[in-house]
Amino acid sequence: MILIIYAHPYPDKSTVNAAMLKQAATHPDVVIRSLYALYPDFNIDVEAEQRAVEKADLVVLQHPMYWYSYPPLMKLWIDNVFTHGWAYGKHAHALKDKPLLWAVTTGGDEDHFGIGAHPGFSVLAQPLQATAIYCHMRWLEPVVFHGAYTADPTALHTHLEYYSARLTAGKED
Ligand SMILES: Cc1cc2nc3c(=O)[nH]c(=O)nc-3n(C[C@H](O)[C@H](O)[C@H](O)COP(=O)(O)O)c2cc1C
Structure with missing residues (x-):
């Protein structure tokens, strides 16, 4: 199972993420798991999220970049779901090799x-990579789509095909 944890604060206004999600759903x-739909009050069901992650062969965190980082509910999801003894610590193994x-x-x-003054994109990936x-x-090598406001249909189409292939490859990896 491929688990997509999706955090878009304004999903109805999304172009690129909405298209990616539609493609992934095929x-x-x-x-x-669309976090802003599931948890509009930010009250994350940690048990449910951990059970979903445990069943996954591939975990995908999909979101628009917000201030060079995650939208707040994605950050809270990591904070709350990656608990000591489950995600990390001496006897933790839930995420091992996932x-x-x-x-x-x-x-x-x-x-x-x-x-x-911009730090370069790979630097921005480091907090999540370090967490992993x-x-x-x-x-895995991140799937990044730059220039989302000005994306032309051909570039978007290519990206959607690439995302789809990466989902398949990531699961088999
Ligand atoms: C509050 C806010 C902060 C943002 N911060 C950044 C940013 O730091 N860097 C960036 O390149 N884009 C930033 N953006 C632009 C979003 O990443 C962009 O709107 C999104 O990727 C478009 O995807 P969508 O079509 O799925 O909404 C920001 C947008 C908002 C609303």
Whole structure:
């Protein structure tokens, strides 16, 4: 099972993430948990989330980039769900060897992340990558779509095909 943890604060206004989710839903073994729909009060059901993660062969965190990071409910999901004794600690094994795929969209184009005071995109991946390593997950090469505001249909189509292929490959990985 491929588990997609999806956090978009304004899903009705989404173009790219909505299209990615629609594409992902065509996979027969995808389970999508839309955090802003499930937990509008931010009261995350930790048990339910941990059971879902345990069943997953691939865990995907999909969201738009917000201030060079996650939307708040995605951050809270990690904070609450990755508990001591389950995600990390001496006897924790729930996440061991589970692949983690970060699927993120950005308003900025690729150049935006490589110039001046901007830190470069790979640096922005480090907190999640470090989390994955700490919990003994397998970090996969992220799926990134830059320039979401100005995406032309061909680029979006190519990205959707790529995302679909990465979901299949990540599960078999
Ligand atoms: C509050 C807020 C913060 C954002 N921060 C960033 C950012 O730090 N870097 C960036 O490239 N885009 C940023 N964006 C743009 C979003 O990443 C972009 O709207 C989103 O990826 C588009 O995907 P969608 O079509 O699924 O909504 C931000 C947008 C909002 C509303």
